[in-house]
Amino acid sequence: MKCPSCGNNQKNTLECERCGIIFEKYRARQQRLAEVKLASEEQNEKKKKSLSSLVIGLMVGLLVGGGAFFYFGKGSDTAVPPADFTEAFPQQQEVSEKIQDTVVTGQESMPQVPQQNNRHTSLEGLAAQLHEKHPATTAIEKARNATVFIKTSWGSGTGFFVSNNGLIITNKHVLQMQEKDINALNDNAEKGAKLLDGERKRIEYLKSQVSRIGDEGMRQQLKEDIRAREQEYAKYSALHQQLLDQISTIETASPTNDVEVILIDGSTWPVNSVTISERHDLALISIDAYSSPYLSISRSQRDQGQKVYTVGNPHGLRHTVTSGVISGYRNYNGEFFIQTDAPINPGNSGGPLVDEAGKVLGVNTMIIRDTEGIGFAIPMKSVFEEFGNYISVK
Known part of the structure; x- marks a missing residue:
């Protein structure tokens, strides 16, 4: 049998005669590391998708209600007719x-x-x-x-x-935003809140897994991933609050005042x-x-x-x-x-x-x-x- 760690060829199938590892424990440890890596990759992929959706939702909301009015243009400013215009x-x-x-x-x-x-x-x-x-x-x-x-x-x-x-x-x-466009902003804000809440829960879950990882390298990698997520979460939370403030301003605005x-x-x-x-x-x-x-x-x-x-x-x-x-x-x-x-x-x-x-x-x-x-x-x-x-x- 060939040792999976040092490559020594031997007849002993329980432990390596050269490096002394126990094969069953080694395989179990490698499997755990592989599972942790896979979970981390899946989380990263979910993070990319969720943050991508969050960015699109928040930025579309800010553009719709913001100074450009590009969607509304009709905005900031110019109206956009239907596709079959x-x-x-x-x-x-x-x-x-x-x-x-x-x-x-x-x-x-x-x-x-x-x-x-x-x-x-x-x-x-x-x-x-x-x-x-x-x-x-x-x-x-x-x-x-x-x-x-x-x-x-x-x-x-x-x-x-x-x-x-x-x-x-x-x-x-x-001078005034149509009700359907204000409703679209509110929908974007609601979607953004749900995405942020989901990301916050994922961050909390990852934090709970740090102490369970025995491999130091994998543990440090997970900590770095958590820090990156927290930075992104703070950035998009600020964007979301900006959108909420903007909606409040629009809903209470007066054309004369x-x-x-x-x-x-x-x-x-x-x-x-x-x-x-x-x-x-x-x-x-x-x-x-x-x-x-x-x-x-x-x-x-x-x-x-x-x-x-x-x-x-x-x-x-x-x-x-x-x-x-x-x-x-x-x-x-x-x-x-x-x-x-x-x-x-x-x-x-x-x-x-x-x-x-x-x-x-x-x-x-x-x-x-x-x-x-x-x-x-x-x-x-x-x-x-x-x-x-x-x-x-x-």
């Missing part, structure tokens, strides 16, 4: 015909918005204050000065003045009033401002391929201007949208889509997840259909 659209020709009927032929019923005086010497009030610090010599720079950064306790977005008395248009989702409007000069203004649309992803807010700069409305149809610009605050980069073209007009759930390839990123929601003359065509509202160059804006016709009674018209 594009399939729900009618053919381009059909949409174009409908747009012509509702926009072009509807010009007579479109409210006439007063045009801004382009002479800088005539500016006064807030418009003069902003122009002094940020001179606007082009149409796009004037649109930039009329665009605002909207900050909430859970995220941010964009808006723009539509009158000279401080009225601002933005997206509804910039927890929203700030920040202008291009850095001045911060409280919100006086908020009017939420029931039909569209739109909201009208007001600040106590005298002679605010505002955007004139484009009343003519823009053809595919015509150049457009977005002004917004993508990822907190305030008053960023990007350009693109009109890609088409789309219909989704009975509502028309302007499709553009001008970048619309988290933080751009609620900002203006303007033409080369600086006139606003629509309100940037959403993107399609996992795509590039596909963004959508709500036409200004919908804005006036919703808030025409509030916006001063001459």
Whole structure:
């Protein structure tokens, strides 16, 4: 027989004649070590899976409710339509015909918005204050000065003045989170709590096994594994608490008390009033401002391929201007949208889509997840259909 420890060949089958080990005890010890190693490997695999699920759950929750609003975008900020969003659209020709009927032929019923005086010497009030610090010599720079950064306790977005008395248009989702999205955050928090509780119990079990392992090397390996688990547990516990705090903030937030409007000069203004649309992803807010700069409305149809610009605050980069073209007009759930390839990123929601003359065509509202160059804006016709009674018209 060959000794499994030193390799000595002998006839004795009970113990080694060279190293003296008892074969049965040696095999039993090796089996115990193998079982401990296997258990440790299984625990490590479970740890990877559980922590991976925990990371995904917590980080998705934080992103949904956080400043990005990427899922919600509609967030931090831009809305994400269903997977079959594009399939729900009618053919381009059909949409174009409908747009012509509702926009072009509807010009007579479109409210006439007063045009801004382009002479800088005539500016006064807030418009003069902003122009002094940020001179606007082009149409796009004037649109930039009329665009605002909207900050909430859970995220941010964009808006723009539509009158000279401080009225601002933005997206509804910039100011309030839908109930289904709050429920999704709570579900993530609950899943995270269960995963953390399971990991805490596993750590306690492993600690109870340390004293039962006779091999010093295996015992040290288990201790190191426990320390690593405890560090990960502390990190994800903090993330989980952050998510819980965020949910509490969202659920108790008020659109008037927890929203700030920040202008291009850095001045911060409280919100006086908020009017939420029931039909569209739109909201009208007001600040106590005298002679605010505002955007004139484009009343003519823009053809595919015509150049457009977005002004917004993508990822907190305030008053960023990007350009693109009109890609088409789309219909989704009975509502028309302007499709553009001008970048619309988290933080751009609620900002203006303007033409080369600086006139606003629509309100940037959403993107399609996992795509590039596909963004959508709500036409200004919908804005006036919703808030025409509030916006001063001459």
